[in-house]
Amino acid sequence: MTFYPLITDSIRTVLLERGPRIVDVSNFKFPVSDGDRRFDGKWFYKKLTNGENVRRERLLYSQSEDSLFCFPYLLFGKDHRGKSSSFSDFNKGFSDWKHLNPLIYNHENSSSHRLCCMQWKDLQNRLKQKKTVDDEIQESIQKEVEKWRNILKVVIDVIIFCAKNNVPLRGTAKKEIIGESSSVFLSTLELISHYYPKVAEHMA
Structure with missing residues (x-):
């Protein structure tokens, strides 16, 4: 049931x-x-x-x-x-x-x-017609949904890129730090974040 x-x-x-x-x-x-x-x-x-x-x-x-x-x-x-x-x-x-x-x-x-x-x-x-009482809330929800949809798309694209090139998602370091000892996956996301403010905000 x-x-x-x-x-x-x-x-x-x-x-x-x-x-x-x-x-x-x-x-x-x-x-x-x-x-x-x-x-x-x-x-x-x-x-x-x-x-x-x-x-x-x-x-x-x-x-x-x-x-x-x-x-x-x-x-x-x-x-x-x-x-x-x-x-x-x-x-x-x-x-x-x-x-x-x-x-x-x-x-x-x-x-x-x-x-x-x-x-x-x-x-x-x-x-x-955007005439609901909580129209501002609805607009905020839509913006948040769009933000996470775009971030997820970037993450999936990087995963597919790594998979196609037989690149492991994790690096060799036990603790990965973005910008220092990070994998190709995180390094690629960091590179993209330089041109994509939403991804940069998420990684921060």
Whole structure:
């Protein structure tokens, strides 16, 4: 059983920015469970009153759990614990394929689901327009993420360079000191830091 983590504001922001992952499941064979029943990929689509089929982008499927999850409900559902939902189990998800119809419609028409969807789209729009209350914090988080992403890229590039040239990452000294008795790996990072302030700041 998967343990669903506590959704903090920072985790919620990352999930919102990435959004639910939508993949083509037309050729995917869902496992048989619940007796002789299995999930049918057709449920990823909903027919509107005008006959048009639209993707249920909020509907998530977990292969490991063979269960369905509601994306906005995972983000905001714990704020509405008092309002029951067939998709309210954050750890197991929904896998009652025999009763998927009508329970999926009951969930979509529930007040808690609609409220979660409104919160999802509202926060998503405010993040895009940079109108959140903690906009400065969000901007600071993004800068920090970008900083560490760039540093990690440099470190990985140096590791690959050493590997391609059969150069050991560690030097011969028991205690390596940057600028004195350091390996090719650390020496290369030091050289790069002369031209890359973020790496220099990190090495300092």
